[in-house]
Amino acid sequence: GFADDLGALAAALATVAVYINDEVKTKTSVKLKNWFGVEASAEKI
Template identity: 55%
Template sequence: MTKIHDDSYSNQYNQKVLIEKLKKNTVKAGQKLVYTVLLLYYTLQKDNVPLKVKATIIGALGYFIAPFDAIPDFLPMIGYTDDFGALMMALAAVSMYIDSEVKNKAKTQLASWFGEASENDIDEINGKL
């Protein structure tokens, strides 16, 4: 597995590109992956998160944004598996900074994109925090 805080992926991070990729690929990527990205994104916005933790988040989000990674995103069924693995590793590393405010923001945004957020998907990810 690629190191998620690798500088080559940190350099890929761009807030605008992240939001555009999420909007464009929400259905294809699935609610679990999108919710995970949103948890990391909203955690990154918090003032009390240390720079080292933010660097981990930026690395994982940069990997998600990167057009070419271990498994190209355009491959049906498996394209986002490597992205999801990197995002879950980052989520585990920063979970102590994810509070109810971050979860609520992520859930609200997820619902606005999907219409109705899957409680099972949300609960599955929250259970790993």
């Protein structure tokens, strides 16, 4: 049913969230600037 799907999605999201640190946010900001030419704030990422 939908309950087990929701549980799997929540677990996946929690797992990914654990690995998003300041280094990842900085790399993401640099990559976005390279792609789009604008400064991206880590607060919005």
